[in-house]
Amino acid sequence: MKAILVDDERLARQELRNLLKKYSQIEVIDECANAEEAIASIDKHDPDLLFLDIQMPEKNGFDLLEDLDKAPQVIFVTAYDEYAINAFEVNALDYLLKPVDPDRLDDAVNKLLAAPEETTPRKTSETKERLSEDDQIFLKDGEKCWFVTLKDVSMFESEGNYVRVFFDGNKPLILKSLNNLELRLDGRSFFRANRKFIINLKWVEGIENWFNGGLLVKLRNGEKIEISRRQAAKFKDIMSL
Amino acid sequence: MVYRSKSLTFIRRMDNKKLFYWSAQVSGWGLLIFLAGIINYTSGTFDFGLVFYLLSIFTFGILLTHFYRYLIIRLDWLRLSILKLLPRAVIVAIIFGVVFFFFETILIREIILGTTNISLLSVWNSFNIFLNWAGICTLWSLFYFAFTLSENYRKEEIKNLKFEASKTEIELNNLKSQLNPHFMFNSMNSIRALVDENPKQAKNSITQLSNLLRNTLLIGRKKFIPLEEEMNVIKDYLQLEGIRYEERLNVAYNIEPEALQCQIPPLMLQTIVENGIKHGISKLTKGGTLRVVAKLQDDHLNLRVENSGVYDATATSDTSIGLNNTRKRLALIFGNDASFSIYNENNMVIANIILPKQYDNESNSRRR
Numbered sequence: 335m336k337a338i339l340v341d342d343e344r345l346a347r348q349e350l351r352n353l354l355k356k357y358s359q360i361e362v363i364d365e366c367a368n369a370e371e372a373i374a375s376i377d378k379h380d381p382d383l384l385f386l387d388i389q390m391p392e393k394n395g396f397d398l399l400e401d402l403d404k405a406p407q408v409i410f411v412t413a414y415d416e417y418a419i420n421a422f423e424v425n426a427l428d429y430l431l432k433p434v435d436p437d438r439l440d441d442a443v444n445k446l447l448a449a450p451e452e453t454t455p456r457k458t459s460e461t462k463e464r465l466s467e468d469d470q471i472f473l474k475d476g477e478k479c480w481f482v483t484l485k486d487v488s489m490f491e492s493e494g495n496y497v498r499v500f501f502d503g504n505k506p507l508i509l510k511s512l513n514n515l516e517l518r519l520d521g522r523s524f525f526r527a528n529r530k531f532i533i534n535l536k537w538v539e540g541i542e543n544w545f546n547g548g549l550l551v552k553l554r555n556g557e558k559i560e561i562s563r564r565q566a567a568k569f570k571d572i573m574s575l
Numbered sequence: 576m577v578y579r580s581k582s583l584t585f586i587r588r589m590d591n592k593k594l595f596y597w598s599a600q601v602s603g604w605g606l607l608i609f610l611a612g613i614i615n616y617t618s619g620t621f622d623f624g625l626v627f628y629l630l631s632i633f634t635f636g637i638l639l640t641h642f643y644r645y646l647i648i649r650l651d652w653l654r655l656s657i658l659k660l661l662p663r664a665v666i667v668a669i670i671f672g673v674v675f676f677f678f679e680t681i682l683i684r685e686i687i688l689g690t691t692n693i694s695l696l697s698v699w700n701s702f703n704i705f706l707n708w709a710g711i712c713t714l715w716s717l718f719y720f721a722f723t724l725s726e727n728y729r730k731e732e733i734k735n736l737k738f739e740a741s742k743t744e745i746e747l748n749n750l751k752s753q754l755n756p757h758f759m760f761n762s763m764n765s766i767r768a769l770v771d772e773n774p775k776q777a778k779n780s781i782t783q784l785s786n787l788l789r790n791t792l793l794i795g796r797k798k799f800i801p802l803e804e805e806m807n808v809i810k811d812y813l814q815l816e817g818i819r820y821e822e823r824l825n826v827a828y829n830i831e832p833e834a835l836q837c838q839i840p841p842l843m844l845q846t847i848v849e850n851g852i853k854h855g856i857s858k859l860t861k862g863g864t865l866r867v868v869a870k871l872q873d874d875h876l877n878l879r880v881e882n883s884g885v886y887d888a889t890a891t892s893d894t895s896i897g898l899n900n901t902r903k904r905l906a907l908i909f910g911n912d913a914s915f916s917i918y919n920e921n922n923m924v925i926a927n928i929i930l931p932k933q934y935d936n937e938s939n940s941r942r943r
């Protein structure tokens with residue numbers, strides 16, 4: 335596994351590097367001192383794993399993840415941060431407390447290595463451009479944060495400059511435009527239903543004819559979304575063999 | 576309706592204490608003339624003259640005692656000790672007795688009503704009348720002083736409690752910020768890395784961390800310490816932060832040697848230095864400079880912390896709480912003689928404490 339360490343303190347990175355030495359499966363390919371460096375490095379190296387500090391100058395660890403299209407596996411490494419620890423408790427993300435206890439690190443790494451294939455998505459290079467349904471994204475809404483696998487997202491709704499993401503009964507907002515998002519998503523899984531919505535095709539449960547030659551699709555979560563006339567032909571194309 | 580609401584607001588405007596005073600006056604003098612009226616009524620004489628007599632005593636009594644109260648407030652008698660108050664109250668009672676004797680016996684009874692002939696009064700009788708009125712005055716003084724003094728005592732008690740409470744709150748806040756867990760754990764993490772990289776410096780850092788812990792726990796309990804002791808804590812602290820931030824943290828000191836023996840409240844400057852790191856240096860990717868300055872100016876000591884960064888006065892965070900605590904603490908110890916200000920200047924944040932210059936023996940007088 336390719337890993338990148340992100341921490342604004344050199345000694346903290348050094349310490350982690352020392353601790354990770356004994357894991358032959360984990361290869362530390364880069365170290366970054368701030369979010370900006372990290373974003374560039376993640377773009378370049380496309381790592382499997384991120385060891386991420388939360389408190390950093392300018393952009394903190396959460397901000398960094400929000401800026402990424404897709405999130406790699408993340409293990410947070412933090413000293414003491416009530417706010418962060420609250421976030422972890424809600425979502426059971428993995429985190430290590432500084433100074434890092436080698437036994438705790440062992441647990442975290444073993445859990446990661448033992449994880450089934452689907453949580454360590456590393457598809458062929460064709461999916462690199464577009465996000466596949468197995469990719470995970472990081473979402474944050476106030477104090478809560480989530481790592482969500484795209485196939486669990488039923489739909490995206492445009493709300494001004496934001497996009498609302500629907501999954502598991504949650505619907506946090508992310509600062510992205512629906513148009514941009516459409517370009518990043520895999521067209522085989524996600525479909526632009528109309529100006530306001532992108533739906534997950536795997537979640538479609540029923541289809542009805544609608545006014546003006548449009549369609550009305552029913553999703554598994556009970557939501558009903560209209561497909562505009564313009565998109566309807568395309569939709570029929572994709573859904574038929 | 577209009578009249579009623581006006582009178583209501585009037586009553587509301589008078590505070591409870593005043594209201595209590597007036598009702599005590601009216602009911603006290605009212606009770607006196609009521610009793611006198613009953614005694615006279617049962618002895619068979621109840622006429623217009625008696626009513627006039629009673630009402631005039633009621634009015635004059637209230638007027639005279641109200642004037643007495645005015646003097647008490649004007650002459651600040653409530654601050655006097657009981658021993659000093661007692662002879663004054665006795666003198667007032669004598670004067671009161673004489674004045675009332677002239678008013679009641681001579682003016683009302685003899686001249687206006689003609690019910691008494693002063694020439695027929697024996698000296699002993701006159702003295703009894705005088706004693707009577709002096710006694711009433713004494714009773715009045717007794718009630719008045721008992722009430723106001725207990726009221727003042729209660730107020731003083733509340734003030735003391737408030738002072739204690741804010742002192743405890745500040746102490747608690749200090750303690751919390753002293754044991755800044757984020758700093759502690761990060762430092763220990765850095766030291767853990769140093770053990771491999773530079774064992775000598777690692778040992779050094781452990782000593783500094785221990786010193787810092789010990790000192791903050793010890794001097795936090797004192798009311799004043801010399802600046803020199805505070806500077807030792809700050810130096811340990813900044814060296815430990817230096818290990819974390821490395822080249823991102825530049826530290827400079829500009830301390831006048833004469834200032835080192837000045838007495839200052841402990842951990843106040845340290846808290847401000849910590850803020851400079853937390854909200855200044857740690858927020859800057861490239862880091863910056865932190866300078867601690869101590870200067871004597873006339874009879875004041877000027878302590879300054881200058882750090883790279885921007886101070887946002889509109890931000891309502893725990894910083895503003897911390898800054899408020901510093902202000903409160905200065906006000907508690909020095910009243911208006913000390914000040915704290917924070918502002919931006921040339922891309923630096925300047926935090927400025929000005930406090931009275933004082934050395935060990937002087938500061939004792941401020942200790943409570």
